[in-house]
Amino acid sequence: MSFVDQLKTLSLHERRIVVAIDFGTTFSGVAWAKVLDGHTNLVDLWPAAGSHLTSRNSEKAPTEILYDEDEPAGFKWGFQIPRDVDRHQWFKLNLDSKYNPTTELSKRYPSPNSLPSGNQHMAQQLTADYLGALKKHLLDILQIQLGKHHAEETPLQFILTVPAVWSDAAKETTLQAAETAGLGQNAPILMISEPEAAATYALHRKKLGDLSIGDTFVICDAGGGTVDLISYTIEQLEPTLQVKEAAPGSGALCGSTYLNRRFQEFLESKLGQELGFEQETVNDAMKKFDEEIKREYSTDVKNANYWVPVPGLSNNPELGIRRNKLTLPPDDVREILKPVIDEVVKLVRDQMRSTNKEVKAILLVGGFGGSQYLLQRLRESVPKNTAVLQPGYGWSAVVQGALLRGLADCNPQHSNVRLTSRVARKHVGRFCSIEFDEAKHLMSRRCA
Missing domain, CATH: 3.30.420.40 (ATPase, nucleotide binding domain)
Incomplete structure (x- = not known):
């Protein structure tokens, strides 16, 4: 009996693959597992610029889209988008018109590439296109790892993550976008909150x-x-x-994007008037700050020396520039990070x-x-x-936990964690009153 014939002897339920998508504001992740064995797989290879398969290694891909009529799908997404090109970002937050967790940070540092407030329809289309790209990439991965016939004969069960504070309307809008992307083709789409x-x-x-x-x-x-x-x-x-x-x-x-925006504000304030300061200078410095400094900084590290590349700028001892590097005193780094960290605390x-x-x-x-x-x-x-x-x-x-929940929903034998009850977000009640009758009721029971 061929492998394909063996697959056909299994029920649709037994052949199913669970796919979890952590649809994030800035980055998104995908993981999958066969219901039959429960072995989990994290997608960590992504298409990059000039590639449509697997040329970039990362646990997640940027939640970004750039529409381009020259592309087969009509757009670039994730790592395919060059670093210095404008693109759609942060569109996830526009899926919930009532989601308004505004902070002083979000007022001071609005996303330069986010949609206008309340642009829910465009956000839904962007979400559908992005989720569709994730699904297509997953199918490519499955064909590479399992073989074309196996991948095509296996139904997919998707589970999607959403913020803990999202409204029911936002969840419904997200579901509609996911349906448009084809995530509900084989089974109803499941949902789970990100912290859960x-x-x-x-x-x-x-x-x-x-x-x-x-x-x-x-x-x-x-x-x-x-x-x-x-x-x-x-x-x-x-x-x-x-x-x-x-x-x-x-x-x-x-979130950590606000650390980046504060650092960019710091750079422009400190170096903006220097000859040779341009967008490339900002981009190179931001990359170093984003990938290393903001993750590693700690006041526990004594005599730490932080620096970022500043190509194109001349030596300036007063500003701390030497050989195309800007030295960042620990106190400056702390002041950049502190307001954002304060909000989280x-x-x-x-x-x-x-x-x-x-x-x-x-x-x-x-x-x-x-x-x-x-x-x-x-x-x-x-x-x-x-x-x-x-x-x-x-x-x-988040994506691995969502995958575990999806597996447990498909087959209880994979369940080793169970949520027994939730705290009610809403309460429904009804006021009722009876007209006072002095022949029946005590005067003390009469409402004013």
Whole structure:
């Protein structure tokens, strides 16, 4: 019997592949697994400029689109877009017309490439096109890894992540975009909140320290655009780990992109009048800051020397420029990072208070969650008996947790983490009253 014939002996349910998409504000990730064996696979190869297959290695791809009629699909996406070209970014946030987690940071540093406020229709089309590109890339990956026949004969079950604070209307708009992208072709699309997905993966990995039944912990999913939080209390450890929500989710626009914008403002203020200062100077300096400095900075490191390349600028000892490098004193770096870190610390403390319980642990996930300065500041800002944890898998925790939830929904044998209850976001009630009758009712019961 051929391999294709063997596939046909399995039911559609047994042949299904679960695909998780962490659709992020700045970066998005994809993971997949066969329902039959539950083995998880993270997509970490992406098409880059001049390529339509797998030439860029990363756990995620930029959530960006550039429409180009010369492209076969009509647009470039992710790593295909050259660094110095305008593109559509941040369109995810426009899917929810009621999502307004505005901060002083978002007012001061609006995205230069985001859509006008309330442009929901355009955001839905951008989302559909981007999700469609992710699906097509996944199909290419499956054909390479499983073979063309296997990939074509296997139905796909998609599960999509959304922010914890999104409205039902925003979830519906996202679902419509996903349907347009073809994600619901084989089965209804599933959804899970981003911090809930991260918690699922952390619990699956048993990376929450020495927590016991009754202990409460906070998940802080700090990404590029938004920071989302949610809290859980452990109800059972064995045989299945069970948790319940301890407080509703919260979030705000204070992700790591705001660190980049503050650094750009710093550069332009300090060097903008220098001969030779141009966009290439900013781009090269930003790359170094984004990939290294903002992740590694910590006040615990003594006598640290930070620098960024500034091509085209002459030596200037007063400004700290020597051999096309700008030296950044630690105090300058701290002042760039501090307002954004302050916002995240406030969000975490507010979430802890909303649980009305003693919080035993805080888990930092997401790309921004890997910041050493954020870790340090949180440890200084919360009680000593609250552990602040920073797992090494933080950037992919959301997509991998979503995949685990999708597998569990398709086959309970893959379930080892279960959410038993949620805190109500809304309450529905009805006022009623009866006309007062002094022959029947006490005067003390009469309403004024």
